[in-house]
Amino acid sequence: MPPEDLTAAAPAPETAATLISGLSAYGRLYGLPNSSEQVQGILGTLLRLYQPDLPAALVDTVAQQVLDGLTPDDLKNAIVDRASSALAKAAHRWQQQLSDQAKGVLTSYVQRYRPTVTPDDLSSMATSVIPLVSDGAITRSEALGLVSLVVQTFDLESALRGVIPAELAARVNATAPALAQTLATVLNQKPMAEAVSETVAAYVEKYAPGLVNIGSDLIATALSAVLKNQVDFDLDLQLAVIDQTLLIEQVSFQLNVLRQSPPPSKPAWAIAEQVNTAVEQYRQTQSSGVDITAGLVSNDGLSISSPLTSTRRLSDRPPQIPPRSNS
Known part of the structure; x- marks a missing residue:
């Protein structure tokens, strides 16, 4: 059966009932946390397991909607059967x-x-x-x-x-x-990742406000621009030796999964112009009659994603590791 249409203001009754039953079973088996973030996370996992093909954004939306309307009586009166218990056990595992x-x-x-x-x-x-x-x-x-x-x-x-x-x-x-x-390595290069996140956020806000998914090549382009202008961000020059793939993964997680866009700093706004120039060059460049931006830009001209730069490392030198404390 195809997933239900969950784009409406409220989830379908069957979906809401399944999530509440699963959450009730979870509470009876393991206890429910006091944290609303943890409860919503459980609801998200229950829904993802129940409808694995559902887009992540809809999983988050429905989990929030069910949490917002949840009452103690809903959990108390929920019908817990073998199916809901199995769903709860899988979510907990x-x-x-x-x-x-x-x-x-x-x-x-x-x-x-x-x-x-x-x-x-x-x-x-x-x-x-x-x-x-x-x-x-x-x-x-x-x-x-x-x-x-x-x-x-x-x-x-x-x-x-x-x-x-x-x-x-x-x-x-x-x-x-x-x-x-x-x-x-991730924590060591976090200042660089934050500068890249700010730059991507500035680019999206100014040049691509309709962008939904931040592709790896857009992040890589922003990283390249930041590396050329890292003095503007007051970054340690030694951070030029970084694990690019790992940094892109962390920035992508922040922007696409957590959907947390840091407020751009003044340098980020300036460097976003360089990113836009690079993006436009990608779109216009052709080589041997083949458009090398194919795969970089989606059909709507917004989502940039391809393997052209996302897996290329800046250096083969090993990542820097924080020194062991003497304390």
């Missing part, structure tokens, strides 16, 4: 797996590099971890819910003491060290 992976990476990162970490840093760190463990298969509501869950349940004090909780030991020993090194 997926959520638990990703949150454990994220906390395993954070634990390994803290223990290996021992940076100065405060509880206030955890939200940013957890946000950076999510795209590393989710392989991009995640919606905004699920990502924000997982960030909230990881921040709430991560035992920073134990991690700083070198204590690994038993439930995380397997994940820390298996894959976490490699991902911890990747996270170190």
Whole structure:
């Protein structure tokens, strides 16, 4: 059966009832969190599992609509059957797996590099971890819910003491060290990623206000422009040696999944003009009778996405890693 049309002001009754039943089953099996972000994340996962072909934006919209109209009586009176219980178990299993992976990476990162970490840093760190463990298969509501869950349940004090909780030991020993090194790279080049995000946001606002999906090549073009003008952003010149693919992934996650566009700074507005010039050159350039912008620009002329630059690294030198603290 094809997915229901969920573009209306409210989800179809069958969809809403399924989500509420699944959430009620989840609460009876595992308990419901107090965080609205986590509850919406659970609803998002329930809907994604129920209708896997539904666009991510609609998953987020419907999850928000159901959450906004939810009452205690809805959960109390919901019919919980075998199907809704199975849906709840699958949602919990997926959520638990990703949150454990994220906390395993954070634990390994803290223990290996021992940076100065405060509880206030955890939200940013957890946000950076999510795209590393989710392989991009995640919606905004699920990502924000997982960030909230990881921040709430991560035992920073134990991690700083070198204590690994038993439930995380397997994940820390298996894959976490490699991902911890990747996270170190992500956090090290975060100022550059923020400058690129600002530049893309400025470009979209000024030159492509109808753009829906930010393609990797648009991000790569903004990155190239920022690297040529990084003094304007007061960036460390050593950041010229970066992992371009990883940075693009993080910026794409922020702009496309979280849909968080940072307010552009003055340098970002100026460099956005260079990005626009580069985009126009892509659109106009032809080589050997073949339009090399094919695949760069979608049929509506807005979404830029192709492998022309998105997988090219700026340097083969290894990424910089924050030094181990002596504390």
